[in-house]
Amino acid sequence: MSTTLLAEHETTEILDRVIVTRPSLRDTLDQSLAMAWRALKKMRRNPEQWFDVTLQPLLFTAMFAYIFGGAITGSVQDYLPLLITGILAQTALTASMATGIQLREDMDKGVFDRFKSLPIARIAPLVGPALADLVRYGTAATLTILTGLLMGYRPGGGVLGVLGGWLLTVVAGWSLAWIFTYLGTRARSAQAVQGISMMIMFPLTFLSNAFVPTSTLPGWLEAFVKVNPVSLVISAVRDLMNDGAVTANVGWALLGCGIVVAIFLPLSVRSYSRKM
Template sequence: MSTATISRAIDPRTANFKNHVSFGQTVRNSLTMAWRGLLKIKRTPEQLIDVTVQPILFTVMFSAIFGGAIAGSLEQYLPYMLPGILVQSVITTSVVTGVQLREDMDKGVFDRFKSLPIARIAPLAGALLADTLRYGIATTLTFLTGWVMGYHAAGGIGNVVLAGLLVVVCSWAVSWIFAFFGVIARSAASVQGISFLVLFPLTFLSNAFVKPESMPAPLEAFVNVNPLSFLVTAIRELCNNGAFTINAVWALVGAAIIVAVFAPLTVRAYMRKA
């Protein structure tokens, strides 16, 4: 029997608190855990390498490699490519949610949380909430890199901000998938391996980098129904045309479906271990 289990067994006040915790207390506990996540970043800033270096590297590298070959010039390719790079970079950073969750569980951090008079769901909710900052950083740096390279969104700064918020919301939704892997997997390495096995087909078999019409028919059919394709198209329409279209609605619907499916699965699996 673990120390945390013994503590809960001999402290009926803690068990009673967790059985009768209010919604307001749950929100406050979750915000506290989110602040803990931000403090971890402050103390180990190298955790931000993937959201600071990666967006810049991907934007420069993909535009330099594919710009001339696909669109004839960098200037012509950036309006098409930058929204795709944005989605790929931000969605990729959401994998870290599951990896860090598994690492905390392996280190026994969550065992210590069990003995505290806090809502049981707070550590999980706080981790997911804190990672939205990472998505915001990756989004901002991607747009700034594109601007330095010559991309100027015709849709205006307001629609660029709206596009960034859309990406952050959808990435937060996708992070529930990786959080589920983090709860059920046996190691952080396996979480990362499984996550990228899911992520790479979704990002590269989309319209992020090339038009679907240039692909073989079976791949084109998959790309046209890929949820990330709707998100990429919605970002392009917002940034380049200033239009909030049905693609943005479908992207939000897809995000809502992901949360509706994976949030209960993640919470149920987490509660069994918490």
């Protein structure tokens, strides 16, 4: 066998092994972290991606507090324990929308076509940006809490309660992002993802206990608010931050986040694999 034929034969064997062999769990983790690093570098080069997690919490907290505080609880000071926890959930939900939009934009630009040609785990291009977005959720939650403290919010749960509420907000944002990731793999354009996401976000946010006590709502609306998953997360965050108590709401909220991930992560990977 000539040298050229031998080299071609060896190359074919290598390619066959690459195609047949599935990435190990360690390989999948390394590849996902590499994709996360790519997403973080992309965020650094596109500062506008931070507007929804930097400016929005500040504007919404101040605007809602001074406009609705007196009307709902009698004073801004009394409204802050209700408002801050509601704004935390709202900003996490808004920030998680960007995951699906950015995913769809990358797919439209052909970036994922390049990933398809690489011998990497199919889940890595989806998990990587989701891990990077944890930084965005943490930033939004931190700025919201700091704004509340500057306005006079004094959480009764202390440092540990605030840390628990912050962590639950980040976990909730990350889990909800998989819903929008799935939309990103199914919709035909980034504009479509944004439109559908807004139709999901507004009912879940404003038809919840984020900004008003549920006792002030009509009976039929109160029933919906109580089963709204966003209301469950908000109630859990309030228990942690305002009371420093790990209640059943916290357990149910974590269970709900786990169910969302268990459903929409496999759906996202399956839909992405079919598209690519």
